[in-house]
Amino acid sequence: MAQSTPSYDALTQTYDRLHKLEHLQSIAGWDQAALMPPGGAEARAAAMAEMAAVLHRLRTEPALREQLTKAEQESLSDVQRANLREMQRDWRLHNALPEDLVQRAHLASARCEHAWRSQRPANDWSGFLENFRPVLALAREQASHLSQAFGVSPYDALLDTYEPGMTAARLDAIFGDVRRWLPGLIARVRERQAHEVVLAPKGPFAVDAQRQLCERVVRELGFDFAAGRLDVSTHPFCGGVPEDVRMTTRYRDDEFLGSLMGTIHETGHGRYEQNRPRGLIGQPASQARSAAIHESQSLAFEMQLGCHPGFVARLAGRIAEAFGPQPAFEPENLARLLTRVKPGFIRVDADEVTYPAHIILRYEIERPLIEAEIEAEDIPALWDTKMQELLGVDTRGNYTDGPLQDVHWPAGLFGYFPCYSLGAMYAAQWFAAIRREMPDVDARIAAGELAPVFDWLRSRIWQQASLWTTDELARRASGEALNPAHFKAHLERRYLG
Amino acid sequence: MAQSTPSYDALTQTYDRLHKLEHLQSIAGWDQAALMPPGGAEARAAAMAEMAAVLHRLRTEPALREQLTKAEQESLSDVQRANLREMQRDWRLHNALPEDLVQRAHLASARCEHAWRSQRPANDWSGFLENFRPVLALAREQASHLSQAFGVSPYDALLDTYEPGMTAARLDAIFGDVRRWLPGLIARVRERQAHEVVLAPKGPFAVDAQRQLCERVVRELGFDFAAGRLDVSTHPFCGGVPEDVRMTTRYRDDEFLGSLMGTIHETGHGRYEQNRPRGLIGQPASQARSAAIHESQSLAFEMQLGCHPGFVARLAGRIAEAFGPQPAFEPENLARLLTRVKPGFIRVDADEVTYPAHIILRYEIERPLIEAEIEAEDIPALWDTKMQELLGVDTRGNYTDGPLQDVHWPAGLFGYFPCYSLGAMYAAQWFAAIRREMPDVDARIAAGELAPVFDWLRSRIWQQASLWTTDELARRASGEALNPAHFKAHLERRYLG
Numbered sequence A, B: 001m002a003q004s005t006p007s008y009d010a011l012t013q014t015y016d017r018l019h020k021l022e023h024l025q026s027i028a029g030w031d032q033a034a035l036m037p038p039g040g041a042e043a044r045a046a047a048m049a050e051m052a053a054v055l056h057r058l059r060t061e062p063a064l065r066e067q068l069t070k071a072e073q074e075s076l077s078d079v080q081r082a083n084l085r086e087m088q089r090d091w092r093l094h095n096a097l098p099e100d101l102v103q104r105a106h107l108a109s110a111r112c113e114h115a116w117r118s119q120r121p122a123n124d125w126s127g128f129l130e131n132f133r134p135v136l137a138l139a140r141e142q143a144s145h146l147s148q149a150f151g152v153s154p155y156d157a158l159l160d161t162y163e164p165g166m167t168a169a170r171l172d173a174i175f176g177d178v179r180r181w182l183p184g185l186i187a188r189v190r191e192r193q194a195h196e197v198v199l200a201p202k203g204p205f206a207v208d209a210q211r212q213l214c215e216r217v218v219r220e221l222g223f224d225f226a227a228g229r230l231d232v233s234t235h236p237f238c239g240g241v242p243e244d245v246r247m248t249t250r251y252r253d254d255e256f257l258g259s260l261m262g263t264i265h266e267t268g269h270g271r272y273e274q275n276r277p278r279g280l281i282g283q284p285a286s287q288a289r290s291a292a293i294h295e296s297q298s299l300a301f302e303m304q305l306g307c308h309p310g311f312v313a314r315l316a317g318r319i320a321e322a323f324g325p326q327p328a329f330e331p332e333n334l335a336r337l338l339t340r341v342k343p344g345f346i347r348v349d350a351d352e353v354t355y356p357a358h359i360i361l362r363y364e365i366e367r368p369l370i371e372a373e374i375e376a377e378d379i380p381a382l383w384d385t386k387m388q389e390l391l392g393v394d395t396r397g398n399y400t401d402g403p404l405q406d407v408h409w410p411a412g413l414f415g416y417f418p419c420y421s422l423g424a425m426y427a428a429q430w431f432a433a434i435r436r437e438m439p440d441v442d443a444r445i446a447a448g449e450l451a452p453v454f455d456w457l458r459s460r461i462w463q464q465a466s467l468w469t470t471d472e473l474a475r476r477a478s479g480e481a482l483n484p485a486h487f488k489a490h491l492e493r494r495y496l497g
Helices: A006-034 A038-059 A062-073 A078-095 A099-119 A125-150 A154-162 A168-193 A207-220 A257-274 A291-305 A309-323 A331-338 A355-370 A376-391 A418-437 A441-446 A451-460 A470-478 A485-496 B006-034 B038-059 B062-073 B078-095 B099-119 B125-150 B154-162 B168-193 B207-220 B257-274 B291-305 B309-323 B331-338 B355-370 B376-391 B418-437 B441-446 B451-460 B470-478 B485-496
Strands: A228-232 A238-241 A244-249 B228-232 B238-241 B244-249
Touching (some): A006 A038, A006 A078, A006 A238, A006 A244, A006 B038, A038 A099, A038 B006, A062 A078, A078 A125, A154 A168, A168 A485, A207 A228, A207 A257, A228 A257, A257 A291, A291 A418, A418 A451, A418 A485, B006 B238, B038 B078, B062 B078, B078 B125, B099 B125, B125 B154, B154 B168, B168 B355, B207 B228, B257 B291, B257 B451, B291 B451, B355 B376, B355 B418, B418 B451, B441 B451, B451 B470
Parallel strands (some): B228 B244
């Protein structure tokens, strides 16, 4: 017999309404980044801020507090109880923030992000600072509210919004360990690759052909184009809604691997979203577990699978079909291209070995920035010092390829960057588990049989959504909570094996 | 000294919020028609229905009634008083309808419209009927509520939502007059054109070249692409927001004039929206005056200007540049092509002489449909009879090119169709006024000087927005309220002159 759960039911109705309204906010956000002409920017920012206020009011309706308490006493199934836990988390996060602060933060970051789009190519750091200072001030204000509500440090509070359970202390340990072995590993790989002959693909590469190639690969990776799109934006991302996933990439006609691999990356995000449990859609428990788990999917696609020698050999054929054959497209050369390690300026263009250095740098800047130990003006000098220290490159005066390269800070996202490297670590952990369970998986990938990998990800990650805490999800999927040793082992196996 | 107007000010804040939230609804609606993959349809319909409910709740907040009454007593400027009048109209319209009815109607029409997109090409009338019956039932229910609230007939109540002040009695007189002279005029024009030699353009016409041609013409017609876009959808329309106008068209590679002239049509709508008084944006008085006045702009662009022999001569050059020269692109031949009168199935493809027949037919079906004098099942037989009677064409069994051809009824829009012909009449009236004031305007158009026409439209129509009633707007612009004699004179001058 069905139990009577009036408070829980009322909560699910509120979250269903939020889901529907957030649908419009998501699509408008995607449009803003992918299609909107500049004249619409001011009005769009105001519209989205107004909607953010509407959503905030729904999440802070006084009735919710009592419903959350009463629902605790109702007879709930395990799934309902997990959903209630996620509702409580969502409620705590949003009720720590005053409505006008949420609205001001949305407005400031929309303005800053829009201006950043032209300030970045213009290398205009001082112009950027004007819009960025209010974004930072509002992020600190938000962090301070969250910090007081949860009794953790301001940065931990922001981190927790993307990566529940993660802390600066845990990151210090994880990244501290990486700092110990990464420089040596980079040096050994660079030495080993020093005399490798790698042919560069000869362009130009027609954008239309690139688009067709990307769409073909995305389709072969299982993305459902009847429930999503692939378009173009300055900073590639995966947005939209689970029922209509909007991925973006960007094309240059002198280079195609960046957009191809970037598209494969977004496809990992896209498939996670398209495969969240449909029966729970609209409910917090159906959400992707965390930012790092999301990145573990995009990096599983881009790095574990996309740079897998067996996958690369098949990709080489697709590339030759798209642009005509050339020696650079031979499988072995392509694999060398995709695993070439070279310290550089740009995070999104970085190889998987130097990538963690970019993240550690951002973590070491954004944590003190939020804790008000440093100011926005201090970023460039710190950036220059740390890039020199971690990767030996000189970034002085080059803001375009320095602190202006990412959309995150202009958009008011602090605490997100660490999730990329945590995602790389989880991705390595998933593939280590897949190999233990399916010893022939590498041969199957080489044979073009990707279904076993997708089935594993679907059942262990995508369909599990937020039914468990992150640590529990990882344990159920792979037998243990986050263990960065798998990432180190993956790099050593692929680059020094 | 500024007067204290607390109630009026509170109302402007509510309308400002509505404007911002409607921004998201508009962009999502445009996306739905232009870009959305089929898998997103159900979720989008649900999201937009939820948003419609939010907007409805804002418009029916109990405080508004008292604010509207109190604002009447406040010391308001003429513009504020006009704005208050439009707020009252908006309030009356929306407070006549229960929230759940609004939501059910949005959901039903979104579903029906989505299914119609595949049912139309499949000629699937019976499949369409299943989704259309609830749309009609809900439209009648809405009409009944509005009818009771305003003390007018159900159809007049719907008509008034698009065309304030218009009634079926007034339409009966206007369309009754057209019925008297139109068949004779069509016959005389057909006789005169019977032995005219008209060369058909030879295709195919590359869609990319068409797109570039359309964008060039749209730009030359003054549309601001920094605050708008031109994309593709099944049924061309002009949507978006005044700050970011989204026009659509559709391309076929065997024919280009339809999409070119359709795009010119939408540009009229687009410029009206882009030029609404910016200081009032968000307030009801800044809205376009009515559907017929809106259509008077699109038809001023498409018919009065777009088919003007002086404009056509210049357009001919653009066309030859787009597709290469051919005899059919000679100015005189192109003018004959654009003024060729031929009864046909499709309203949007109709010439301006037979077009009113399509409207009269729809008016004569949708009025009794809403008044429950006939049912949805009766449409095809009536359609066949009236098409035979008005235009002498046989539509039996051809639903695709018959009652399934328009998006209006599937989308729940009843009372809109008459506005197209009223718009054609107003457009002729504007150009008659322009010619009286600027006797050399035809020579200036032929010389490519379009600014005088645009300046007239901007100052007399666009910038006047809803500051006056429709009749007063027309009197201030052209010296008289709607006078259909200008339309008849225009047709006689162009087709028999």
